[in-house]
Amino acid sequence: MPEQRNSPWTLDTRELGRRPGLSRKFERVVEAQHALGVEGVIAVPKGARVELDVLLESVVEGVLVSGTAVAPIEGECARCLDPITAADHDVEVEFTELFAYPASITEETTDEDEVHRLVDDKVDLEPVVRDAVVLALPAAPLCQEDCAGLCPDCGGRWADLGPDHRHETIDPRWAALTERFRTDRDA
Known part of the structure; x- marks a missing residue:
């Protein structure tokens, strides 16, 4: 995982501590560094404001990150080809992801692509939010539910x-x- 020390998507977990049961809440507005989705079809555009509401919870094997992300989307209607603009549509996603502590049993027994890892006691939310957004976006976006095409x-x-x-x-x-x-x- 590339280091992103100054990225607004990165949250420091040191203040949380490692005792299971401790939690900390974050609310943050970040800018999408890349388009989240499929550009030209439907995506959160690069540079869009993404509102994050995140809860970090210390668990035995790492930090459980759960929360929501809300962002505007842009794309093209699959039926009439009219633009779907950010002013008209938002996507709201929920996510829950475990970030394993270094040298934990979870880290040792799982592949790198199965469970995220804490790097320098930091969690990078961008891939978690990107994956949740991509799964939430429709394969055939519509400008209106009853679009006749x-x-x-x-x-x-x-x-x-x-x-x-x-x-x-x-x-x-x-x-x-x-x-x-x-x-x-x-x-």
């Missing part, structure tokens, strides 16, 4: 076209006859 023939937004919108289609097997019997008044 686009007309497959002309590409217009159904919301703008109205209920009477339609396209006359002629079965391709009859198209040659239509051309043959076309009169001057049809043109």
Whole structure:
């Protein structure tokens, strides 16, 4: 894990102590260092303000971190391709993660990617929040729940076209006859 001593996402656990049962609450607003999600589809944009409400609890094997994160999201509607802007939508996620103490049984018996580790008595919340946000974001984001999407023939937004919108289609097997019997008044 890269050292992030000055990162606002990093919380120092030294004041918490190592006696199980001790806890400490943090409220912090941080800036997203990278987009959290899939850019161009749906994500918390880089530079967005992320509100964190975190509880650190000392347990036998490490520090249990639980809390919520709230952040604006931006993306594109999967049906009509209109932008989903930060002013319209927020994502709120809950997370709970164990950060193992160095030389604890948990640290010794788990792989590095299974359980987070305390590094210099600090926890880095960015990967925990990123994972929670990615799992909470919809695979097919919508600008509105009842978004009708686009007309497959002309590409217009159904919301703008109205209920009477339609396209006359002629079965391709009859198209040659239509051309043959076309009169001057049809043109």
